Amino acid sequence: AAEHWQGAARGHANALCMVVSTGVGGGLVLNGRLHPGPTGNAGHIGHISVDLDGDPCPCGARGCVERIASGPNIARRALANGWLPGPDGDVSAAAVAASARAGDPVAVRSFERAAQALAAGIAATATLVEIDIAVIGGGVAGAGEVLFAPLRAALRDYATLSFTAGLTVVPALMGTDAGVVGAAAAAAQQSRLDAFVPTP
Helix, strand or coil: CHHHHHCCCCCCCCEEEEEECCCEEEEEEECCEEECCCCCCCCCHHHCECCCCCCECCCCCECEHHHHHCHHHHHHHHHHCCCCCCCCCCCCHHHHHHHHHCCCHHHHHHHHHHHHHHHHHHHHHHHHHCCCEEEEECCHHHHCHHHHHHHHHHHHHHCCCCCCCCCEEEECCCHHHHHHHHHHHHHHHHHHHHHCCCCC
16 A cells, blocks of 8 residues: 555556465455455465475465465575575575675575575466566575566566566565655545445
8 A cells, every 4th residue: 555655556557466475465446446355464475386296385286386485485495405594693584685695596596495485476366467667575585686676587487478578677665654754645545435425
């Protein structure tokens, strides 16, 4: 809601806005309005399966976007493939990102795999509901081009239909203000909707 109202999705009628951090979540804006779904979970891209034979996810499915692209899973995969943390012992996704920026091939591959999973999930969402922009915030997005460069490249492989080919992926702009601004935007939208509902 915040990114659509005042952030990176401003001016776009159809958007997926995501957070990629310790988990992966998202929300949809369709036809210029928030689309929460009946339980408020519409757009929860983190539990779209993008690897049918992938690792089991705590949600009970396999190969979920979150199981591949969340910060802890980026770090887990890097460690499992031989990445060595620096002398400070930091094993966070931010530390993996720093290694990737320095050219560590294992760290680079871990971010590329995360980017591929995100691209597959975003492209699937675009195919289903015809979004034209995906906005990504959260701690993992702080990796910058270590994440966004391979994500844009992978998106070209997945978003191939004519109505998804123009899909763009950008970093979020609202930062830590997103929650408060988003709550205000959602309340304002609900207020406008309530004004049009006839009272019995």
